[in-house]
Amino acid sequence: MIVVMASGASKQEINHVIDRLEGLGFRIHLSEGVEKTIIGAIGDKTRLNEIALEAMPGVEKVVPILQPYKLVSREFKTHDSVVKVGDLEFGGSQIHVMAGPCAVESREQVLETAEEVSRAGATILRGGAFKPRTSPYAFQGLEEDGLKILAEARERTGLKIVTEVVDPRTVELVARYADILQIGARNMQNFFLLKEVATADKPVVLKRGPSATIEEWLMAAEYLMSGGNYNVILCERGIRTFESYLRNTLDLSAVPVAKHLSHLPVIVDPSHATGKWKFIRPMAMAAIAAGADGLLIEVHPNPAQALCDGPQSLTPENFSALMNDIKKVADVMGRFI
Amino acid sequence: MIVVMASGASKQEINHVIDRLEGLGFRIHLSEGVEKTIIGAIGDKTRLNEIALEAMPGVEKVVPILQPYKLVSREFKTHDSVVKVGDLEFGGSQIHVMAGPCAVESREQVLETAEEVSRAGATILRGGAFKPRTSPYAFQGLEEDGLKILAEARERTGLKIVTEVVDPRTVELVARYADILQIGARNMQNFFLLKEVATADKPVVLKRGPSATIEEWLMAAEYLMSGGNYNVILCERGIRTFESYLRNTLDLSAVPVAKHLSHLPVIVDPSHATGKWKFIRPMAMAAIAAGADGLLIEVHPNPAQALCDGPQSLTPENFSALMNDIKKVADVMGRFI
């Protein structure tokens, strides 16, 4: 960490900062410039949270040098993590596609979709039983009945199940049915939910918050790992910008950046990012070409009747065509689907 | 609601949309332009969530005309709401200042701060007992012990207590001690927490999420009101932008806009928005001049020793000077503190 003292900071103020840092076990390097004095501090980065250096008199700014996360970093683990979901491996040479409806609406809808996406090559079925909705007047999900429908679809098709957890009180319930727990974008910094999921014995898909930096996303993953759950799959799903034609701006550079800073697998959700089904195909192709380890795609047998996010759902036919296209890109990347 | 059909939409596609809307009880106005056909639909806006119009063939876009919220809107209630906290009134001619430390750290710290801010004219004491922190390695709060300290400070000073709720499982516990429940910025769309707080018999300070639109903020308030809790105080605390000198960009125009669209009182938190105590004074002055009904300000007896957010905390002396300044602005606004 570098502490930049204000021009005009007194000798006493500088010494005060040094004493503070040394008291916490940091080793100090002092650089006295013409205009400013700079204090370099080397030591245990997790102790930085204990001090409010910027509040000390004479301090202009504090520049962190090391990332605030540890377990998720490439420094902690240099080679790529492979997250196992039963016999499936995320982060290896196989690219996995998670597909299914936004919300579990009925047994027929889910079973039909499961059959279709399985036939097209998806390995995981997605579907929400608890729906966090912007409007209190919108459909809120079938809850445990929805989870049972997903479990039945797994029985029939062999697909694994990924579904969202939204409330610390129901994590255990959801974990009884799901193969992968999903933490939604708006819950990325719901730290009490993260702590609960950290104790569950299930892999987790952690969506990036729509206005989270990559560093904050990795810090949320650190919550899961420091709580004991090392099976974290990161998911980019679009960020909020001033551009408004699509729902969000898919930040595909987050894929190579997250894989550069961290050892965790990264998947992409082009459905929520674009919000319009016509743009899912090019963004799914691009995601694979950018190095994504998987995709999360909304498929609905009848998008115009969907209770949630119909405009961004593919029909089974469109999904099947998409799978053919992305297989070719995976091949160029030396991977397979 | 206006449905804009794509150029080239067929007669059949247009009729399909009309049938769908009429089936849901909407009244239809059809405008056939040279380039595009436009369908106006008038009816119960809360039913719009049931339909995925943009997924229907031939539909280019859907333009909502009415706001998606109802109970928080000026249409629902034309005059300003006054939220009562015991004998205090938010939204009337008195401007209330909530002050205190970011986190409850010790009995001494809280009692000392409470005395000081009370003497300077604050009417409410703030302090966090449960702390949602970006880093799992940072101080997480004193929990119920912290709540007890706040209650003792209330006994001694007569100040009301505002403190954050972070987990649906502890809302009831917090409500036992607090006068006002605070929903933090990152929990603004934690809908399961909102639903729980909606059933609590306490006023709520609802912070705007750092990347929430004003409309989404009002929708979160709608969750509280539609769940039965009408005592909602909105709080602007800065939004995330590309500008990085300060922690966030305080959006003071949100004050008159939220008061234009809604009848709820609006307060401002310049401490979190700026993240640097030097900028709190001008932004607090500006907030009152923009029409805010109150302020939320961090005060700590020794900012450089604070376990949380020291750099943005005022000393009791600075806070006292600030109170003198904002009283003059309040006077210009025809209000008092």
Next chain:
Amino acid sequence: MIVVMASGASKQEINHVIDRLEGLGFRIHLSEGVEKTIIGAIGDKTRLNEIALEAMPGVEKVVPILQPYKLVSREFKTHDSVVKVGDLEFGGSQIHVMAGPCAVESREQVLETAEEVSRAGATILRGGAFKPRTSPYAFQGLEEDGLKILAEARERTGLKIVTEVVDPRTVELVARYADILQIGARNMQNFFLLKEVATADKPVVLKRGPSATIEEWLMAAEYLMSGGNYNVILCERGIRTFESYLRNTLDLSAVPVAKHLSHLPVIVDPSHATGKWKFIRPMAMAAIAAGADGLLIEVHPNPAQALCDGPQSLTPENFSALMNDIKKVADVMGRFI
């Protein structure tokens, strides 16, 4: 266009708006709802700029239905435009790569780079002779001497030349040497430069401004087309967001969106977007997979000595390896490089 009247707008106010619109030749559809009255207006969209409807009493908001651009739109021309640069075609099945240094620094640097990128398969040489720099103390370019060096490189390699125009006073000078004029991101809304370039007899690469919406980008293209220059190539180069690890956030969804709304070819500049050479390869691959018609890539024989943007420049070796990789993606897309 839809005019939404405020709840409580008087009959007289509504009639006033209708009179105004009818006076300008618009055809009117009136929808009187329970809460609000809506006026639909159909007519010549270019006349909308003449009226300040939102300033009229009783008007709540105005919702445009048609895009504000005409010549760049898919409605104006349904099939893809192919922009010719000598014998090269942009927007056809060949994908073109423009490569070269950020700035022309010396004859040797440019000639060496030109040979290398030509050998690797680039068809166009890029290089700035006039450099718009954030700092007045930074290298500002070789000006006409730089243009002469670029022309010599063209002689030797057969590469076409793309270079930036920055000032209406030097457009003619630059056009004497260049095959393609580039309008930089920060000049996207320099309307007096656009008007001058519109009269030049050269194709134009129009970069999207770092905080421009796609609609504003297309409006800038409309300036060029309405001024007589139909040979416009759009270039996405990253937008400014709160995410700060990379220089900008490359908005690859802008590629399919711009091609959906417009008939113009779209290329991508991953060098400026990422600002770090390590991330250029995945983003270039992704750009082709998203449907881009070309790439603009910085190559420098010795990035660490570059006077401008060294950190984002590829060495000739890395560029050559990249070309091999993107050829495979182009092949999957049914295109070639």
Next chain:
Amino acid sequence: MIVVMASGASKQEINHVIDRLEGLGFRIHLSEGVEKTIIGAIGDKTRLNEIALEAMPGVEKVVPILQPYKLVSREFKTHDSVVKVGDLEFGGSQIHVMAGPCAVESREQVLETAEEVSRAGATILRGGAFKPRTSPYAFQGLEEDGLKILAEARERTGLKIVTEVVDPRTVELVARYADILQIGARNMQNFFLLKEVATADKPVVLKRGPSATIEEWLMAAEYLMSGGNYNVILCERGIRTFESYLRNTLDLSAVPVAKHLSHLPVIVDPSHATGKWKFIRPMAMAAIAAGADGLLIEVHPNPAQALCDGPQSLTPENFSALMNDIKKVADVMGRFI
């Protein structure tokens, strides 16, 4: 400047960086940590532009410690600059209000507005003769005829004139008529225009670009000052964010921040920021309370007939009422209007 070397950087790479910096005259401080080596470099910051340190092998990132600007900084000049416009002083205890129409439309319109705003207490008349417009089909200004009208209004009222320069070719023409040259938000980084204006013998209002950081804004001011024009008045006019209810988000914290980092006066334009006249009053009040040295406000005798930006224009009556209100806030600030 701090150079952070990647973990695993070789001794040779570290020495290479040190040699490079010492060769440019920098003094070096080396800190070898367990995980990373950090190189501190002290020297002439304007030489940093000559080196592409981040492109050197083994370098992870470069952290600037000093601001990139010099002449605009508080280090260069510790006390507030006062910019003189004839007998008026910007940055002293008087707050100046610049008022008038967005565009000069006719002699009658300008003369009437000038009389009205002068009577209400404005000291400067604004009005655009050259209009940079997003749409090529919109009204583009009366050009020199407009300037003549403004000059006539000055004759009659004694108001000073501020008007926008948009093209380096017409700076001299505009400077012949205007008292203050305005650089519009979209031209903030039109460096060739800045260089031309730097040589004009007139004070300049420099608007912040809608997506410019405060640092970039100050760098644009540095262009003017390093080119010889020290009479720069900064103007905050709203930034682009995801919030879309108002045209832009007025960043009032930019006022104290710019005044903290720089010695230049800062004014605020609430008209462009909000885009809706109803919100101008609270934001103008807040701007004064935040410490602004002046305001720029659109006034039009008949907003609904304005050729440009009618919805954000005040009527003369509303403007007059506003002046009364802000005088009271100025008084609280120990200033006058």
